[in-house]
Amino acid sequence: MQVSKDPLHGITLKRILEALVDKYGWEGMANHIRVNCFLNNPSLNSSLKFLRKTEWARKKVEQLYIDSFYHNR
Numbered sequence: 001m002q003v004s005k006d007p008l009h010g011i012t013l014k015r016i017l018e019a020l021v022d023k024y025g026w027e028g029m030a031n032h033i034r035v036n037c038f039l040n041n042p043s044l045n046s047s048l049k050f051l052r053k054t055e056w057a058r059k060k061v062e063q064l065y066i067d068s069f070y071h072n073r
Contacts, residue, residue, distance in 0.1 A: 007070045008062055014048055016065045023068060033060045 008016070020029060021044070030038035035057050037050040051058045 007066050011065075013051060013058065013061075014044070016061060017044060017047060017051070020061065020065055020068065032064055033057065 004010075024032065026038055026042040029042070035050065035054075037047040051061055
């Protein structure tokens with residue numbers, strides 16, 4: 001059996017976003033990644049919709065997740 005070396009393997013975008021919001025809050029997310037979905041009336045659903053359509057922003061969120069939860073190990 002082969003094990004993936006991708007730290008995001010099997011983790012949904014929703015789970016990533018929930019973990020980051022739990023850690024940083026919406027204001028902290030907006031400080032890390034300057035996008036309107038984190039700045040103005042942030043919600044999980046609107047942020048997921050934006051991130052699913054906007055690859056560059058999704059990549060930044062995924063990298064923040066990796067930096068926040070995997071580089072400390």
